[in-house]
Ligand SMILES: N[C@@H](CCC[C@H](NC(=O)CCC(=O)O)C(=O)O)C(=O)O
């Protein structure tokens with residue numbers, strides 16, 4: 001249980017007669033299936049947002065398409081001029097990859113042994129469906145809406161992520177519109193729904209390095225400079241370096257090589273260049289400048305001519321104390337009996353764009369086992385559970401601001 005002083009004052013959920021979880025599950029499953037059968041490989045939305053837009057319109061929401069071709073974006077709200085709680089998510093999915101690794105068709109939703117199978121079932125069409133169903137039931141309850149409820153959805157989260165939520169946030173900022181709290185539905189849970197929520201994310205930094213040597217006959221080593229020798233020495237150092245230690249909320253900074261290329265075109269010629277790309281997920285103990293300076297010095301030490309190109313994909317962010325976090329913690333512990341771990345592990349998320357506009361961001365969704373893998377699947381019973389928790393969050397957030 002929580003210490004009393006961090007609990008929101010009242011449990012408003014207790015005062016409401018909630019729909020049966022089974023009913024929520026059936027509705028969420030049906031909408032999830034409709035979304036999964038659309039092959040929305042990033043940045044293609046494949047009609048998912050139209051389905052959602054139609055349902056939100058029926059609830060009396062004002063929908064704005066903020067598309068930026070080929071990306072589709074939807075911003076919806078009740079336009080009540082009250083502080084806003086926004087549900088944030090994406091309809092795009094990563095490509096299925098090697099089809100022979102799949103036991104089912106990626107874009108054919110199949111229910112088998114208690115699981116719903118299909119690309120996007122984990123990440124994150126089911127969570128988008130759960131958000132919509134939770135709001136439909138919340139509206140049906142007829143409670144007073146003390147906060148405006150918004151939806152911010154995109155088809156560009158898995159790809160470049162440049163014309164998706166970032167674009168929507170820029171449009172809202174340009175007209176002075178604020179989002180007070182954001183609930184991102186990325187699959188934050190580990191073993192059981194609600195056992196882990198994300199309260200921030202590490203930064204992401206990518207670099208491409210080209211080391212230039214001297215090509216020549218492999219049988220005359222004194223006449224050649226093989227850049228692979230320097231590249232492997234350098235990578236060995238960078239891959240084994242302890243960049244920093246984990247802190248209370250952040251895992252340590254990590255370094256991963258994602259591409260390595262050298263090819264002279266023949267077996268008896270050493271290559272003229274070695275090229276590699278690495279990605280770092282960095283904690284707030286680092287800065288981009290610090291990492292760049294360190295790595296550039298090490299590359300220069302190779303003694304070879306080189307070229308480095310940097311790309312800052314994401315800055316780290318964290319939401320420390322916030323109402324939305326308290327409410328999510330309260331709802332999970334009251335619903336499933338355990339307090340979620342507060343995490344910042346995993347990839348980056350669109351939460352970073354909202355954090356930049358001062359929004360309090362929390363990510364809470366289904367279990368992330370199998371994310372981006374072949375044979376993606378979720379437990380069907382988890383769908384009802386997640387929807388009921390989203391519904392309780394809506395009830396509690398609206399009560400708290402009465
Ligand atoms: N390429 C874009 C956006 C990449 C976002 C991606 N995020 C996830 O996979 C989320 C997974 C999770 O919930 O942990 C990533 O981290 O690469 C960019 O780099 O900006």
Ligand SMILES: [Zn+2]
Pocket residue numbers: 090123124157186187
């Ligand atoms: Zn995702």
Ligand SMILES: [Zn+2]
Pocket residue numbers: 094123158372
């Ligand atoms: Zn993803």
